[in-house]
Amino acid sequence: MNTDIKNMPKDLFELTPVDNNMNEKIERPSLTFWQDAWARLKRNKGAMFGLIVMSIIILLAIIGPSMNSYTYKQQIQPIKNYTKLHPRVQGLEKIGIANGIEKSGKNKYIEKGIEKDYFWFGTDELGRDLWTRVWSGTRVSLYIGLLAALVDLLIGVTYGAVSGFYGGKVDIYMMRVIEIIGGIPSLVVVTLFILILQPGLLSMSLAIGLTGWMGMSRVVRSQILKLKNQEFVLASRTLGASNFQLIWKHLIPNILGQVIIMTTFTIPGAIFYEAFLAFIGLGLPAPNASLGVLINDGYKFIKAGHAYMMVIPSVIICLLMLGLNLFANGLRDALDPKMRNL
Amino acid sequence: MEVCSLIKYITQRVFYSILTLFLIVSLTFFLLQLMPGSPFNDEKLAPAQIEILNEAYGLNDSIPQQYVRYMNKAIHGDFGVSFKYNNRPVSEMIYSKLLLTSQIGFQALLFGTIVGIFLGIIAGLNRDRFLDHFTVVIAILGVSIPSFVMAALLQYWLGVEARILPVVYNKTFLSTLMPSFSLALFVIASATRFMRTELVEILNSDFILLAKAKGLTRKAVIYKHALRNAMIPVITIVGPMTVSLLTGSTVVEKIFGVPGLGNMLVTAINTNDIFVIMGCATFYSAIFIIVIFIIDILYGIIDPRIRLTGGAK
Numbered sequence: 024m025n026t027d028i029k030n031m032p033k034d035l036f037e038l039t040p041v042d043n044n045m046n047e048k049i050e051r052p053s054l055t056f057w058q059d060a061w062a063r064l065k066r067n068k069g070a071m072f073g074l075i076v077m078s079i080i081i082l083l084a085i086i087g088p089s090m091n092s093y094t095y096k097q098q099i100q101p102i103k104n105y106t107k108l109h110p111r112v113q114g115l116e117k118i119g120i121a122n123g124i125e126k127s128g129k130n131k132y133i134e135k136g137i138e139k140d141y142f143w144f145g146t147d148e149l150g151r152d153l154w155t156r157v158w159s160g161t162r163v164s165l166y167i168g169l170l171a172a173l174v175d176l177l178i179g180v181t182y183g184a185v186s187g188f189y190g191g192k193v194d195i196y197m198m199r200v201i202e203i204i205g206g207i208p209s210l211v212v213v214t215l216f217i218l219i220l221q222p223g224l225l226s227m228s229l230a231i232g233l234t235g236w237m238g239m240s241r242v243v244r245s246q247i248l249k250l251k252n253q254e255f256v257l258a259s260r261t262l263g264a265s266n267f268q269l270i271w272k273h274l275i276p277n278i279l280g281q282v283i284i285m286t287t288f289t290i291p292g293a294i295f296y297e298a299f300l301a302f303i304g305l306g307l308p309a310p311n312a313s314l315g316v317l318i319n320d321g322y323k324f325i326k327a328g329h330a331y332m333m334v335i336p337s338v339i340i341c342l343l344m345l346g347l348n349l350f351a352n353g354l355r356d357a358l359d360p361k362m363r364n365l
Numbered sequence: 366m367e368v369c370s371l372i373k374y375i376t377q378r379v380f381y382s383i384l385t386l387f388l389i390v391s392l393t394f395f396l397l398q399l400m401p402g403s404p405f406n407d408e409k410l411a412p413a414q415i416e417i418l419n420e421a422y423g424l425n426d427s428i429p430q431q432y433v434r435y436m437n438k439a440i441h442g443d444f445g446v447s448f449k450y451n452n453r454p455v456s457e458m459i460y461s462k463l464l465l466t467s468q469i470g471f472q473a474l475l476f477g478t479i480v481g482i483f484l485g486i487i488a489g490l491n492r493d494r495f496l497d498h499f500t501v502v503i504a505i506l507g508v509s510i511p512s513f514v515m516a517a518l519l520q521y522w523l524g525v526e527a528r529i530l531p532v533v534y535n536k537t538f539l540s541t542l543m544p545s546f547s548l549a550l551f552v553i554a555s556a557t558r559f560m561r562t563e564l565v566e567i568l569n570s571d572f573i574l575l576a577k578a579k580g581l582t583r584k585a586v587i588y589k590h591a592l593r594n595a596m597i598p599v600i601t602i603v604g605p606m607t608v609s610l611l612t613g614s615t616v617v618e619k620i621f622g623v624p625g626l627g628n629m630l631v632t633a634i635n636t637n638d639i640f641v642i643m644g645c646a647t648f649y650s651a652i653f654i655i656v657i658f659i660i661d662i663l664y665g666i667i668d669p670r671i672r673l674t675g676g677a678k
Contacts, residue, residue, distance in 0.1 A: 069505075203385045210615070211393075211646045218634065218642075219399045295511050302513050302616045303631045318514060322620075325521050326532075333521075337514045344509035352505070 060280070063357040070353020076346035080339065084165060087158025095159040096151065096310035110145040110153075110331050144335050148324065153317075157336055160312035161343070164294050167228050167313070171293035172286045174232025179239025180282060184270050186240065187247030194244070201237050209234040213296055217305045224307070227300065231293045239285045246278040280358035287351035291344045298340060314340045375662065382654045389650045393643050394435060398428055444647065445640030447633075455644035458629065466618070466625035469544050470610040474603070477549035481556020482599060486592065488557065489564030500557055507554025513616035516547035520620060533622040544621045548614060552606055559602050563595040604660040608653045 054062065064070050088095060144153035186197040216230035250256065251274065259273055275282075294314070300306055301315030302322075314336050321333030410418070418424075424431070435445065444455040488500035520543060524532035531540035567573060568591055576586045615627035622628075626645065633641035 069501075199381070202381060203388060211649050214634065215393060215396045215642075215646065219396055291509070298511055299513065299616060303619065304635050318517070322517050325517065326525055330521055333517060337518060340514060341510050344511070345505065348505055348509050 056280075060357040064353055067353040067356060069349045070357070073346040073349025073351075073353060076342055077350055080161060080343050080346065081165065084158050084161040088155045088162070091152065091155065093152040093155050095156045095312055100150075106146060106148055106150045109329070110143060110335075111141050145329075145331050147320065147332060153332065153335065156312045157314075157317060157339060160314045160317050160336065161339060163224065163307070163311065163313040164297055164315070164340070164343070167224060167231070167297045168290040168293040170224075170228030171231040171235065171296075172289040174229060175236045175239055175289045176282070176286055178232070179236035179285070180243050180275065182236065183240030183243025184247055184275065187244035188251055188266065188270050188274065190248070190251075198244075201240065205237045210296075210299070213300065214303070214305065217300055222300070222305050222307055227297055227307075228293070231296045235289055235292065239282070239289075242281055242285055243278060246281055247274050250274055250277055284351065284355045284358060287347065287354055291347040291351070294340065294344065294347075314343075378658055378661070382658055385654055386647070386651060390436065390439060390643070390647050391432070393646045394432055395428075397639050397643060398431075439647070444644040447641050448636075448638050455640050458641065459626065459644055459648055462624065462626045462629055465623060466611070466614055466627065469541050469618075469623065469625065470548065470607070470614060472541060472545035473548035473552060473610055474606065476545065477552025477606075478556050478599070478603070480549070481553040482560050482596070484553065484557040485560020486564060486595075488561040489568065489595070490587070492565055492568075497561075500561070504554045504557040504561075507550045507557075510550060512547050512551060513620060515550055516544065516617045516620045519543050519547055534624070540621070541623075544614075544617050544623055547617050548610055551609065555602055555606060556599065559599060560595060563598055564591060567591050567595050600660060600663060604656045607656050608649070611649055611652060 142152055142154065144157055147153055147156065182197065182201075186194050212234045213230050216233070217227065220226035220230065247270075256269060256273060260269060264273070297306075297313055298315030298318060301313060301319045304319075306316040306319060307313050317336035318333055318340065321329075321331075321336060324332050426434075438445065442456060444459075446452040446454050447458060484500045484503065488497045491497045520532060523529045523543060530543050531537065534540045534544070573586060573590055576590050581589075611626070614623075614625060615630055617623075618625045618627035619631050626648075629641065630645040632638070633645065
């Protein structure tokens with residue numbers, strides 16, 4: 024091998040054509056913010072697991088109640104044959120789980136002569152099908168979570184945006200108000216609200232949403248403070264955009280990522296509060312079911328050997344919360360890599 | 366100059382704390398006036414008897430009159446009497462239940478933070494390895510499982526099925542373990558998350574690089590520099606946790622039959638015992654405000670880089 028560069032024959036070299044147009048060529052397809060976030064989310068195993076768990080639960084909440092002929096408040100007649108039946112699932116009963124046999128060894132399905140019936144999650148003390156009740160309960164819990172998040176979103180974003188955008192005295196006073204309201208433990212307020220408004224779907228979401236918006240408005244405010252002096256805001260102000268337009272058309276879309284992250288964390292919180300209220304006796308009124316109500320109802324029979332009544336809704340609420348939390352964490356990492364902390 | 370600004374900050378905070386407390390007491394008072402039903406809902410009572418009771422407790426006066434009277438008494442530490450428990454003063458009731466609740470809460474806090482910090486350190490030092498992922502899963506589980514669900518399931522599996530621990534509270538230390546543990550789950554989870562984040566951040570900082578460059582061993586870098594600095598901010602989460610332990614204990618105490626504050630509040634809610642509800646709400650809020658206040662001050666003293674008067678928080 025000839026290593027003497029100076030004495031190399033000229034004909035070994037060949038001139039490469041330089042195309043100046045190629046310098047600026049973009050090799051990879053350009054991604055929008057959302058495409059980029061989705062790509063990052065897809066790589067996050069935890070978030071994907073959360074998304075799958077969440078999707079399965081949501082799907083079952085939608086189709087579950089109509090998978091058999093019972094309704095969530097229907098007491099199957101004759102009631103005395105259908106109370107406290109343990110879970111029994113076709114197929115699974117052959118391998119010894121969910122076969123309807125109680126711990127004492129008796130099988131109520133055979134005793135009562137209803138072997139042809141299968142209650143996948145069993146029945147409760149009033150002879151209602153728990154499969155239907157659990158999934159319509161999940162539906163109610165999700166509904167409360169979403170509604171609370173919506174209230175949270177409306178108040179929190181507006182308050183934070185106004186406070187951050189106008190700044191100065193307005194900001195100082197608005198933040199003082201938040202400091203004072205934030206000093207009240209939210210559980211106390213939620214409980215008091217429900218005592219007065221009476222438990223119901225709307226009142227619960229309202230009470231939970233009303234106590235949770237402070238965090239959201241703090242985040243929105245600090246983001247708006249950061250953004251409002253940037254050139255693009257100045258540009259559209261110069262072009263004659265009103266304050267309202269500036270906030271809603273230019274600033275909020277830029278902090279949408281943060282807002283979405285906060286919202287995904289609100290939903291599991293609201294579901295928790297609902298279950299909490301049900302457990303201290305402030306749950307939805309009687310025939311209605313929510314996961315909290317079901318856990319509370321089932322808890323009364325746990326010592327009598329009917330653990331399934333409580334364990335099943337408990338497992339579902341835990342899975343739902345787990346799915347939501349994992350997904351929210353992943354979303355935070357994907358939308359805002361700087362905030363990554365878990 | 367610095368002492369001056371600290372004093373100014375403290376007086377400002379004290380003022381806002383008192384204002385907050387005043388607003389909370391007023392708010393709970395007026396909210397509870399709107400509450401349907403009366404504490405004397407007993408069917409055995411004749412209308413005339415209810416009338417006499419209402420008169421005796423001053424419930425027939427106009428609401429502003431009642432408000433002024435309540436506030437006036439509250440300033441002097443008298444939060445009214447319970448309608449259900451033989452006119453026992455609310456403050457005395459709270460006082461007598463406080464010890465047990467705080468014992469359970471303190472056990473949970475102690476156990477939770479120690480385990481949490483430990484797990485957080487393990488996770489932070491093994492970043493992106495198996496141990497890290499494992500502890501992160503534990504942390505997320507801890508946040509996801511509601512304390513009362515955990516309590517009820519523990520009670521069933523350890524108490525009813527396995528018979529390892531007492532099912533309900535029976536004044537022994539053993540029977541406080543399950544309530545404390547169910548409350549501690551959340552503490553473990555938050556402490557782990559927090560500790561891990563701090564440690565990862567510090568291990569990537571310049572002064573750790575310097576310490577390594579000086580030729581310190583890995584051990585010395587971790588113990589002398591990283592851990593010390595990572596531990597300090599953990600104080601900030603102790604405050605919110607104390608409060609969530611107090612409020613979280615409401616249901617856990619009910620499940621294990623612990624005669625503490627939380628149990629008292631639940632009973633009061635179910636029996637319309639207005640003054641007890643108000644007393645508890647005020648007490649919880651006061652604790653919340655005081656704890657947050659102390660931690661803010663402590664934090665400013667430990668880490669002077671924190672701007673005390675920074676508007677954004």
